[in-house]
């Protein structure tokens with residue numbers, strides 16, 4: 001049984017989607033937040049998932065926060081660390097420690113709109129499509145190998161909240177799917193690219209891009 005640790009900073013709706021979906025062959029060993037008030041902690045605790053807070057404001061710098069965070073994570077010997085609405089930029093040392101087993105979901109079609117406030121920036125830019133990206137985490141922000149993306153239309157009168165909700169619904173669909181593919185060993189990292197391998201059916205080839213969620 002593989003072990004997954006999920007990091008959150010707030011409501012944790014992506015963590016909730018992963019927990020509710022279930023990941024065959026894995027257990028959610030812990031949900032850890034950098035913010036004591038993260039609402040997602042209550043959801044996890046109610047499902048008897050171990051929860052912990054490593055409060056970034058309690059540390060003098062990023063390096064010591066990241067070291068404490070890694071210590072908390074490693075107590076659960078994770079096969080995969082999942083950033084789910086986790087809002088801290090991680091140090092290179094931390095990222096290297098989890099190389100190949102640290103993923104994130106970003107609310108844009110990377111490489112477009114890396115960083116924060118993606119929906120507002122998409123509206124300001126007048127893009128006609130927007131979406132979400134699941135990617136491996138690298139020291140450089142929001143630049144890691146892409147596992148899967150989802151596209152949504154930007155409608156003429158969209159507010160930031162309406163667009164965010166449309167993207168979030170797709171996040172809740174693709175993140176559990178991406179975690180399942182990774183835990184099933186169907187994602188191969190090849191330099192700057194991630195390839196989702198077909199899981200052959202008894203009677204032939206399955207194209208993961210077409211596979212239903």
Ligand SMILES: Nc1nc2c(c(=O)[nH]1)N[C@@H](CN(C=O)c1ccc(C(=O)N[C@@H](CCC(=O)O)C(=O)O)cc1)CN2
Nearest residue numbers: 086087088089090104106115137138139140141142143
């Ligand atoms: N080294 C990396 N760290 C993180 C990555 C990454 O790809 N490489 N992904 C991010 C997630 N993320 C966007 O998807 C993101 C999160 C946070 C920030 C940011 O500027 N955070 C501020 C604090 C903001 C706050 O507390 O509200 C900060 O850390 O100073 C940018 C992008 C996770 N980390």
Ligand SMILES: NCC(=O)N[C@@H]1O[C@H](COP(=O)([O-])[O-])[C@@H](O)[C@H]1O
Nearest residue numbers: 011012013014015084085105106107
């Ligand atoms: N840069 C990271 C980032 O912006 N993550 C975004 O935070 C929102 C809340 O997630 P949550 O409901 O899972 O907490 C989600 O849209 C997620 O993509």
